[in-house]
Amino acid sequence: MSRSSRPQANRSRSLLFRAGTAIAVLILLGAGIWFWRQHQAAGAEGAFRTAPVERGNIRVSISSTGTLSATSTVIVGSQISGQVTEVLADFNDRVSKDQVLARIDPKTYEAQIEQGNAQVASARASLEQALATQRNAELDYRRKSELVQRQLVARSDVDLARAALDQANAQVASARAQIGQQTASTQATRVNLERTVIRSPVDGVVLTRSIEPGQTVAASLQAPELFTIAEDLAQMKIELAVDEADIGQVQPGQGVAFTVDAFPDRQFRGQVQQVRLAATTSNNVVTYPVVVAVDNSDGTLLPGLTVNAEIEVSRRDDVLKVSNAALRFKPADQAAAGPAAMAGGMRGGAGMLDDLAGFVATLELTPAQRAAFDSDAATARARQEEMRKAMEAAIQNAQRSGATGASGGGMPPGMVVMRGGPAQGAASGQMRQRTLERFQQNFAGFLGTLDESQRQAFEREIAALAGARRVMVHRLENGKAVPVQVRVGVSDGSSTEISGGVKEGDLLVTGERAATR
Template identity: 70%
Template sequence: MSAARPASRTPRKPTPWIRHGIVAAVVLVLAAGGVYAYRKREAAVESGAFRTVPVERGDIRVAISSTGTLSAISTVTVGSQVSGQVTDVLVDYNDPVKKGQVIAHIDPKTYEAQIAQGNAQIASARASLSQAQATLLNAELDYQRKADLGARQLVARSDVDLAKAALDQARAQVNAAQASIRQQSASTLTTQVNLDRTVIRSPVDGVVLTRSIEPGQTVAASLQAPELFTIAEDLAKMKIELAVDEADIGQVRTGQNVSFTVDAFPDRQFRGTVEQVRLSATTTSNVVTYPVVVTVDNSDGTLLPGLTVNAEIEVSRRDDVLKVSNAALRYKPADEGDAAANATPQAGGPRGGSGVIDDLARTASTLKLNADQQAAFDTAAEAIRARQAARQAQAAQQGGGNRLFGGGGGGGRGGPPGMVVMGGSGAGNMQAQMRQRMAERLKEDFATFRATLDDAQKKQWDAALSAQLTAKRAPLYRLVDGKAQRVMVRIGASDGTSTEISGGDLKPGDAVVTGERAKE
């Protein structure tokens, strides 16, 4: 009897609800992954594929650094015009002195002896004069007698001539004696002057800085006056001579503020004013510098002559302006073409010429305008803004670039309205032509307003208008919806860290790109 054969099992098929559960689980996993990837991508955008800094409103201070030495406004070297032995020194270092005060004596005996000798010679000359005058009187009487006798033919004519000659000789002797007296008197006066010079006096009010003589020392003034003292006149006012590099000297003007420090007082900052920009250049190791004189108030006597100064000349100051970090101006995107495409002006985008009008409005606010002048400015500004708005609307409808003052379009590179940004050799000429057209149009628009200004206001207005038209322009990349949007701005003063900007419809708090983050 054969063994029984086990029955084979039929495999169970999964029920439908299990299949549906598996599909649902897969869908959920895929959905979760998609959501996670989406959120991660959005987080990456939000957290920033770019490094940014905000546009700020504040002050810009531009300063030139230089070094120099403190000294008195006027330093007088006191010397001696006569030779001799110093008998007395009446002042010492740091002593205050007054003008005319005796500060030293030189032995006067030599000059006193010369004066005595001169007085004796004068006395002798006066005695000779008396003798000559007596001789002259006798010669006059003799000549009168002989002239009378000669007229009556009682004496020879030759005797009359001899008497006349004797009279002339007597007169000459009198004149010679008088001349000798004057000569001796002049010589004695010269000696008296030298005697007075043996008393050394201070020529100014001031302080003795140096003393180069001691009692008993002999000074010789044969070729040049020996230096005995150095006196600083009025240390309450001092000066600094700064050496300013030729690259910076064009920005320095009389009246600019200067702040400086000295090593003797490291925790204190002092202030001065540019008094003079000298034209005498100095060349040292092929470096050309110009001396700039700065006056300093030293009423408290803190500063000392000879101190080394580290100074900053404030050549420009802009208050309450928009500014941005210099890193934002240096940034250039890796794909310039994509960034340029984003620069097409949108609604409320770059305003270009409106920035010029806003800057000019700030200038007008400093001119102290009366009501009529302000009304004339507002009328011109509103007319310009209305014309810009109309042209921007027309350009938006046509899909073209913005235009300013009838100028060229913004261009494919996203340049500011009224300016074509282009490469090649024609870029400079094109920009020059645009600036010229802008200048002519602005002058025409504000002609009525300018006519209401006085001469001083016109000068300030013309300078501001010229500065706006010649201002440099540079691209910035504003972060909009996670994308870098290129805008053109006018750049102004820079303090080395931040730079003044205007235009581009930027406002405080806007994020501008300074760099791109590394991809993970």
């Protein structure tokens, strides 16, 4: 190597060393900044307990217990008394309509029929005798009527003949009535004779049998129960006892999931068929019977099984949800947070416009109608932004003047401050009404382009949005709890559906951690 090339190599190695040193310093500096920021963020987040906004399903159900039974159960009794001679059906037997189930000794009724037949024959003979007497009395009356015209007999003889004829007519009528009476009595005995054969009134399955051959049936004041027949076990029902606090949520057509102890690893399905009004009170607890229809085509379920059921009163799929603790959180300094919370609510109010835009997307709008909605929505957002800025300015003025307490000084005109107590319900109603009116005014141009059905659907959605329940939650942003207003939906007791100024993955504050030294 020449002497001139050595200085160049030394300079190259020096430049490479300096560049490597600079890169290493930059890497170390960047790593330090990243670790410092992570440490700061961890310290800020450590001041709060949080829960993430997740996407999933919410299922709201009501638990209750009841008993399985056949849809239609028929009790077969006896209308007559006597000794049972035959029992032709047993437990669990399938029977068809008019099939003979049992027989009662018919000898008593057969004897009564023979006696009745004899009495009818006797009455007929009495009738023949009365007819003969009637004919004789009639002839005698006619002869004496002719003779009295020639004054050959006395008027009194004619009167006696007339009375004898009337008496004969009465005897004929009596004899005929006797025949009818005896015939009807015999017919009644024949009906009772037919009732000695106990037949099934329906197609079904014998659930219970209460008689044995040789047993005497006594039908005096009420018909004794001989058999219980389930008409159709392929279709069954459950009678649930639902508490009065939950009955308002139960409607016909809702799905029911239930289990029975006989098959603990299997879940069955049914459907609410009827909500009955016959309330029952027991130990000051009011319950209402709810009838659930169950398909038992495979014959697995049995009458009388105890059921643990859950009535699905509401189900929301693929929605944003959060732990209920996030809805209950209130900042420690509630008074100072009041105006800021209201400003946060103003920022979250844009969620109503987003919800409305999502609904409008489901309507079949023309391009002109869509343009009218976009124009009105842009105007509404601008007005909302002006109100938000006015609110923030009022808050800043109040803070500078030391009036950041609950008095709400410096609030913009038209703002309603919720203070709780009896006036809270009225104030909430006023706010809903004002929100509804404001939306109708903001979208007056768009409403003018809709047909009647579209207009009604849009107005229903506005009313639903205005009447929706809204709460203030606190989203963790840069270590601070920022108030955001959201709309809440159904709740399953641990999680609640929310929508509005939050998105999936946001951390909502559920509580504050105790300060550590």
